[in-house]
Amino acid sequence: MPQFLSTTDPDFEARFAAILSAKREDSPDVDHVVAEIIADVRTRGDAAVLELTAKFDRLDLTAQSMRFTPEEIAAECAKVDNADRAALQLAADRIRAYHSRQMPEDAQWTDPDGATLGWRWTPVSAAGLYVPGGTASYPSSVLMNAIPAKVAGVQRLAIVVPTPDGVTNPLVLMAAKIAGVDEIYRIGGAQAIAALAYGTETIAPVDKITGPGNAFVAAAKRRVFGKVGIDMIAGPSEILVIADKDNDPDWIALDLLSQAEHDASAQSILITDDAAFGQAVAAAVDKRLETLERRAIAGASWRDFGAIITVRDFDEAVRLSDRIAPEHLELCTADADALSAKITHAGAIFIGGWTPEAIGDYIGGPNHVLPTARSARFSSGLSVMDFIKRTTLSRMTPDALAAIGPAAERLAISESLEAHGLSVRARLDRLNRGEP
Amino acid sequence: MPQFLSTTDPDFEARFAAILSAKREDSPDVDHVVAEIIADVRTRGDAAVLELTAKFDRLDLTAQSMRFTPEEIAAECAKVDNADRAALQLAADRIRAYHSRQMPEDAQWTDPDGATLGWRWTPVSAAGLYVPGGTASYPSSVLMNAIPAKVAGVQRLAIVVPTPDGVTNPLVLMAAKIAGVDEIYRIGGAQAIAALAYGTETIAPVDKITGPGNAFVAAAKRRVFGKVGIDMIAGPSEILVIADKDNDPDWIALDLLSQAEHDASAQSILITDDAAFGQAVAAAVDKRLETLERRAIAGASWRDFGAIITVRDFDEAVRLSDRIAPEHLELCTADADALSAKITHAGAIFIGGWTPEAIGDYIGGPNHVLPTARSARFSSGLSVMDFIKRTTLSRMTPDALAAIGPAAERLAISESLEAHGLSVRARLDRLNRGEP
Incomplete structure (x- = not known):
């Protein structure tokens, strides 16, 4: 059985915090x-x-x-x-x-000072x-x-x-x-x-x-x-589904199981505004677990780390989702696009009931290598950016150096880095002598 | 005394490789x-x-x-x-x-398949x-x-x-x-x-x-x-200056010293096509080291890790520079812009003799937090990108899912991830039944 929580429970905050901080992985020390x-x-x-x-x-x-x-x-x-x-x-x-x-x-x-600046990606x-x-x-x-x-x-x-x-x-x-x-x-x-x-x-x-x-x-x-x-060191997979009652419970159950079947340490969470719908999804999960090939793995993940959270409204769901910072976030609500715009921390968002997360694993186009373990708060999925790097470019003219060099010299002196200051000063001195 | 090398030396490759692999930092084990x-x-x-x-x-x-x-x-x-x-x-x-x-x-x-895709930065x-x-x-x-x-x-x-x-x-x-x-x-x-x-x-x-x-x-x-x-774990600072003989040796000496004065483990390297110019810069460095406030630090860095390399031409300089992948690269040659375009691996490039590296430390505009220890081969300086992250977005329509879903199902089955495939199949089945 997964955990059932409601934001109206008096102990909700403690139980939700426990879900956030649960250690799901036991890496052997190798x-x-x-x-x-x-x-x-x-x-x-x-x-x-x-x-x-x-x-x-x-x-x-x-x-x-x-x-x-x-x-x-x-x-x-x-x-x-x-x-x-x-x-x-x-x-x-x-x-x-x-x-x-x-x-x-x-x-x-x-x-405007005549400094040419820029960058180049390679x-x-x-x-x-x-x-x-x-x-x-x-x-x-x-x-x-x-x-x-x-x-x-x-x-x-x-x-x-x-x-x-x-x-x-x-x-x-x-x-x-x-x-x-x-x-x-x-x-x-x-x-x-x-x-x-x-x-x-x-x-x-x-x-x-x-x-x-x-x-x-x-x-x-x-x-x-x-x-x-x-690249990142990936942890166990995670999915958070935010769904209203107008969804087929079996679809949502399969979406939750598609992460659970990866790994017994995976985590699947449903947030809904309808407790009865949450119960219907739980029942659908149990039914699918009777026959699923990887039911041992998926069942263990669902039992140990699964959760169904009932919220008052979807604004509350957004706040909880941002605290989870899920790797995969599925939004199956009437206003899924509007809900998506309110989310700050998530690796990938799947918008609307016709977008099962599995599409993103294989064929949607976005990358399936995504930040796990709440790291979507500060990192992104794999992308072209992981294989390029930026070189910054600066070119001063004598006039540009005359305009901004004295401030650089001043700051160098304030940091007791004399050679830094002198490398600017030697050039300014030539300008002051009127040499080109 | 820094090392003097020439690419025409029979032992050049061995000595250059030694410079590349020199361990300059002895971090205490804390x-x-x-x-x-x-x-x-x-x-x-x-x-x-x-x-x-x-x-x-x-x-x-x-x-x-x-x-x-x-x-x-x-x-x-x-x-x-x-x-x-x-x-x-x-x-x-x-x-x-x-x-x-x-x-x-x-x-x-x-x-064209009707899939709406994208990303959002937060x-x-x-x-x-x-x-x-x-x-x-x-x-x-x-x-x-x-x-x-x-x-x-x-x-x-x-x-x-x-x-x-x-x-x-x-x-x-x-x-x-x-x-x-x-x-x-x-x-x-x-x-x-x-x-x-x-x-x-x-x-x-x-x-x-x-x-x-x-x-x-x-x-x-x-x-x-x-x-x-x-962010990155920064190592000791480095500068590589590529300069022809039409530079003031004292300017180049000060540019080399402006990194050397940071840290006895810093590294300053000059590459020139004129051995006599290299000697003149070495003499200018020695002269400046007589009076520089931080001469103990800068002198140790220059003695232990400094190098002056004479090359046949600047294309050879570009190849050596890319092997060094310098944190700071100063190009003081007649065709500095053209030379810059040939460089693949560098944290920051300072183009032309009027652009001392110290300008970039303080006031140019680009960031002075840059990749050290040859990591410019695969990483970039600090930027806005370090404080934002990307969420990928996907939205399928029923038609889009009908178009690309079967391939996702096929791949899921080939990877023995049944629930992934079923999460797509359940939706395709409703479409096939003609339900909206």
Whole structure:
């Protein structure tokens, strides 16, 4: 049973605060092991990666066979069903169209003092994408990570994907091919992150690493951060649905379950202004849980972290939603657009009952890599911005320096940074002497 | 003596690689102490902060006197010289004008399938800014951190600034007032970071923390990351100057020294196509080091980490510069604009001999918080973007869902996420039944 709350309950605030601060994840402490693996790969390169792959993935590779050849990729892609291929292609096209609009503009202008200022965006040169093997090997994640990188203009995009016991997911290779990935390696774990960050004889180092992974991968990403850029460390998935009684309870139940089925630590919350509707959704969830393939996982998530909250009105719902800062927010109310405009903190908003969150996981166009664990208060989902960086530009003329230089000199002196001040003063002195 | 290199030297590549990988910073391991301080502040709130402030800053405060009152701020600001005030105001105006241009646009469009997509930018609600006390207490840093936050629309901006033995820097308070900071607290160290991240009885928690600090502050920021957002962890400052022989060697020497004087771990590098000019700059540096106030620091930096590299031509300089990915890049050549366009990785570029880097530290307009330690390969300087986040928006119509929903269902099934597929299928089934 999920929790049932109402904002009219006397203990509501305490119970809601408990939901907000619930620790849903118990990451094993693998930091020490990961530190050793990274040091080993830095020292011994390919040899270390190959040994660790033999040990963890039960797979004997050579420096040569670490990387998928074009023929191997083609052979795997040939196994993909036409309908799956078409679905991946449609998803890729839509994701590319959405992310292409995110490219920001360069700017340059000259201000009244004669200073020319601006900025220029440039892509990261090389990026690496971690793709989990086994049950959480999602081709959709390949598209969601690789396409923004390619739209950004990343020249070299390498994927690492473990193939335990040699088992490959053809859809992952198909997605990589559609997305334009340049290199694919059959390695995983902390050793793959280390190889991408520091390079080996076979794998050139990259500048940025993105993509989901297990506790070892997450710990390795934290450790190489600084040497390379990383994306966020994602927590368990979350959905908040705000719905009125004019919805089909089964639709809302399925939307809640579509996050719950990801992970026993996932969290699905319904906020409604109608307690009876909340009960109807709970009943629909229970009915679906009788037959759902992943009912063990989804059931545990719903039981341990699910909640149904009854509010007085939807303005109250907005305030609660902003405190949750949900990864996914579904608005199934009559005035969903107006409600959306009132929301401040959310990773992605799905507006209206015809927009199940699953559309956003696969095919809508926006990215499905989104801030979890309330971090939508201060961060955004993956985008083209994660694969570009900005260089600021300044150009002074002698007149511009004469106009604003004295203030810079003054501030440098006030901060006891004499050379800063002198570097301006030496130039102003030449101007004062009338030299050009 | 700095290192002298030439790209024609047989051992150039090895020596250049050594410069790239030189470890310039020896951070003390304070992580254990910091973890205890954070835990203490989380448990005991104000009481812990007050005790730690008495211990580390030799300052007895109460919950009441932790925060500067408007009267105290006014009294400190009254001590500021008119010329300093005017310089700060000019800097603030120029920084605000530059950063105001960074605000990105919201977007919304309807695609041919009838799906309405887009995104919306919203500010972080509350931000905290760490300002060091003592010798590294820079009013310019207050402006550079606070103004982007205010331009972004951050409603509540709190500063923490330690005042060891009760000593306050009036210019810091003046800068805070000019920038529109809302709250200023007389606390510092890891305890101040913990108070901002978790809140105390007196200090409400924030969502994002930026600003420089010592090893304790940096370790605390790393630890609270995830609970709140943080800016980058800055390393020692760096400058790369690319200059031809038509420059005044003394100007270039001062530009190199203006980074070297920051920190004995700072790094200043000159690349020139004229070895004799390189020697002339080295001589000018030595001459300035005879009298410079901070000659002990600047001299150590120049001796240990300084380098003068002679290249065959400036295209070679561009390639070396991109491998360095400098925080600050000064281009003092005849064709500086053209050279700038060839650079891919740099935090900030200063174009032409009339643009000393110090202009960018204070008054140019662009931010002086920039990526160090080669991280300009994958990250950008501080900007309005650090204080806003993007929510993606999707709205399907029944027709749009009919057009793209089947592909989403197909991909969900291929990933064994049944509820995802069913959440789409349930809606498609109603459409197929002809219900609206």
